[in-house]
Amino acid sequence: MKKISSTILLVIGILIIVGTLNPIYLYYKENSIIKELTQLYTVSNKDLVNNRIELNNNRIEIIEDTKESGAFLQLVLNNVKLGDPIFAENATNNLTYAKGVWIAVFNIHENSQSTDANDKTAIVVMTAAQKNWTIYYLDQDQRYEVRHISIDQKSQDYLDTLLIKLSSNPMMGYESDIGYASGSVSALMIPMILCIIGLAMALIGLVMLCRFWIRKKK
Structure with missing residues (x-):
């Protein structure tokens, strides 16, 4: 027995x-990824003043087409339209997309660099459902790369996820949401x-x- x-x-x-x-x-x-990103990058959020900003030799604008229930937002980079307009409903908490709800702009500095000559700019565009993101990475030569990310299919680049967490979805994990869901x-x-x-x-x-x-x- x-x-x-x-x-x-x-x-x-x-x-x-x-x-x-x-x-x-x-x-x-997840914690080890966070430490690794902290060592590699310094990421800072940049506010858009009057819906525009000049950063790292790039001019970023948001053109509003105001309607009764909200506004269509068109992202413009160096006088060239990026993507289709996004419809943003009127905010109820006095916050606007320029504060990071709809469109967020970040400066990315690699900590291995001694100067900001190679700093990059990232624009994070979030859909209304907060389930899909478009990230534009801009260099100082005005070239850009576009990445499309969904909540169901996470990016293999942890920097993408960090930008999403900082802009709109802090509960998203890099490989697992276990540390954030509860x-x-x-x-x-x-x-x-x-x-x-x-x-x-x-x-x-x-x-x-x-x-x-x-x-x-x-």
């Missing part, structure tokens, strides 16, 4: 450990507590089995 109970205890403990290792691993991986430390604490319980159960079961076999040999 002791052999069966100790074996059950050991097996249950191992199963609990296995079941909790993945969320713990994902949580610590909005509390329980996202990590519960798996860790369960893992400790599983480890204790496995150790107790193993000790009981060892004692059983030692007594049997005697």
